[in-house]
Amino acid sequence: MKVNTLLQHQKHDFFKFDRKISQLAVLQRIELLSPSLKKVRKFFGRYIFTKFISRYLINPKKVSLKYYHLMSKEILTVSAFLKEKNNILSIGSGIGGLELLILKKYHDTMVHFIEKNYISKKVRYGWDKSNYEAYNSLNSLNFFLLSNGIDKNKFKIFDCDKSKYPNQKFDLIISLYSLDYHYDFNIYKEYLKKVSTKETIFIFDTIRSDYFTKIFKNVSILKDDNQTVHKSKRIACKIFIDE
Ligand SMILES: C[S@@+](CC[C@H](N)C(=O)[O-])C[C@H]1O[C@@H](n2cnc3c(N)ncnc32)[C@H](O)[C@@H]1O
Numbered sequence: 630m631k632v633n634t635l636l637q638h639q640k641h642d643f644f645k646f647d648r649k650i651s652q653l654a655v656l657q658r659i660e661l662l663s664p665s666l667k668k669v670r671k672f673f674g675r676y677i678f679t680k681f682i683s684r685y686l687i688n689p690k691k692v693s694l695k696y697y698h699l700m701s702k703e704i705l706t707v708s709a710f711l712k713e714k715n716n717i718l719s720i721g722s723g724i725g726g727l728e729l730l731i732l733k734k735y736h737d738t739m740v741h742f743i744e745k746n747y748i749s750k751k752v753r754y755g756w757d758k759s760n761y762e763a764y765n766s767l768n769s770l771n772f773f774l775l776s777n778g779i780d781k782n783k784f785k786i787f788d789c790d791k792s793k794y795p796n797q798k799f800d801l802i803i804s805l806y807s808l809d810y811h812y813d814f815n816i817y818k819e820y821l822k823k824v825s826t827k828e829t830i831f832i833f834d835t836i837r838s839d840y841f842t843k844i845f846k847n848v849s850i851l852k853d854d855n856q857t858v859h860k861s862k863r864i865a866c867k868i869f870i871d872e
Contacts, residue, residue, distance in 0.1 A: 645776050646693035652684045654696045656764035657723035661695045675751035700726035706852050710830050713737045718799040721807025724773045732779050740784045741795040760812040798826050804833040831866040838862045
């Protein structure tokens, strides 16, 4: 269905977005850009796109609606692992639409976010060996959750470049198109061992799912993105194999 038709029919079904949040969403999920803006991006290059096009040439309402529908699809891919009283760690959530939907549905859930707090000068996609690429603002993430009705006691936000990370056991660790999609899983491996138990489920997107059969006892494929350039798989893993 076209976005304009959706706007008419489902006026209440989208997130409250300001321009800054829409910009972040578009940088995090390039599929939210209209085909014409994708062409403009190609023509002007990454710097102009990051600084100007992604901010001023977008329509926040349309971005919000598309993002809402995207996240409503994403939640279905992880729904088998959701339940009440889940303690969730989210790594690289972006502005947190998926987590917002989870928190709205499961009131007894707590989400800890680990994210970056800056936007790279020229946002680059794909594998980032040094893990310098970032497109988020922790203030905006906080504002997005609060302004869409999430209680401030239901989440905590941690800056990934600061040393203090949440130190507790999690039931579910989620990272969509971030951990091992943009940067090496091994950056977080030792930390993740500390904050998980034999029951913890890890869900993330990767282009090397076979590699994780050597890291985890159980690995199952939730989704296969073979239509996209990166050809990644979304996997659910359990139990670190001791080295
Ligand atoms: C492609 S976006 C995906 C955002 C969101 N998960 C989604 O599915 O829409 C990748 C996110 O990972 C974040 N990121 C990059 N390096 C990170 C790191 N080391 N730890 C946590 N987040 C990171 C970026 O700032 C960005 O918001």
